[in-house]
Amino acid sequence: MSLLDKIDNDLITALKNGEKEKSTVLRGLKSELKYKLIDKKDDLSPEEIMAVLSSAAKKRRESIEQFRTAERTDLADKEQRELDVIVAYLPQQLTEEELRPMVAEAIAESGIDSPKKIGLVMKVLMPRTKGRADGKLVNRLVNEALSK
Numbered sequence: 804m805s806l807l808d809k810i811d812n813d814l815i816t817a818l819k820n821g822e823k824e825k826s827t828v829l830r831g832l833k834s835e836l837k838y839k840l841i842d843k844k845d846d847l848s849p850e851e852i853m854a855v856l857s858s859a860a861k862k863r864r865e866s867i868e869q870f871r872t873a874e875r876t877d878l879a880d881k882e883q884r885e886l887d888v889i890v891a892y893l894p895q896q897l898t899e900e901e902l903r904p905m906v907a908e909a910i911a912e913s914g915i916d917s918p919k920k921i922g923l924v925m926k927v928l929m930p931r932t933k934g935r936a937d938g939k940l941v942n943r944l945v946n947e948a949l950s951k
Contacts, residue, residue: 806852806892807836824881828888832859853893853934860889864937897936899944905931906944918949 810829817826835855840847847855863886870879890896897905909928915921924945932941 806849807847810836810892824884825888828885832856832889832892835859850933856889856892857934860886860893861937863889894935897932899940902932902936902941902944903948906941906948910945910948915949918946921945921949924949 810832814826814829814833817829832855835858836847836852839851839855843851863882866882867879867886870876870882905928906924909924909931910916913923913927915924921942925942928941928945929938
């Protein structure tokens, strides 16, 4: 079963069970995927589907951060619940402990030793973590490693 089929089935289940918040999030995801499909004018690859889901998750994470800064915990909690629904469709996220060796390897591969050239390390590392790690976390870990 493809990820699109899983989202469709979960939407139907959420509608039958009266889970309004989950069905709203899934409808939004389906809409974003449909727009991407129309733009591409061809079927979406699993990587493109993951990119849409990752983008939706990133938007929620940024909103949560902004709402918490503004002390709007009610809105932050709502965004967190939406993020939880989206994360269920993403691959298991890498932990900091799993990322640190990958960061060290990318730094060694690129031969960079200055935080000023972090972009070159990120260019090597991000394709390896695509959809499995938040870019801000990866950036922070690379910065820490290069600052030592």
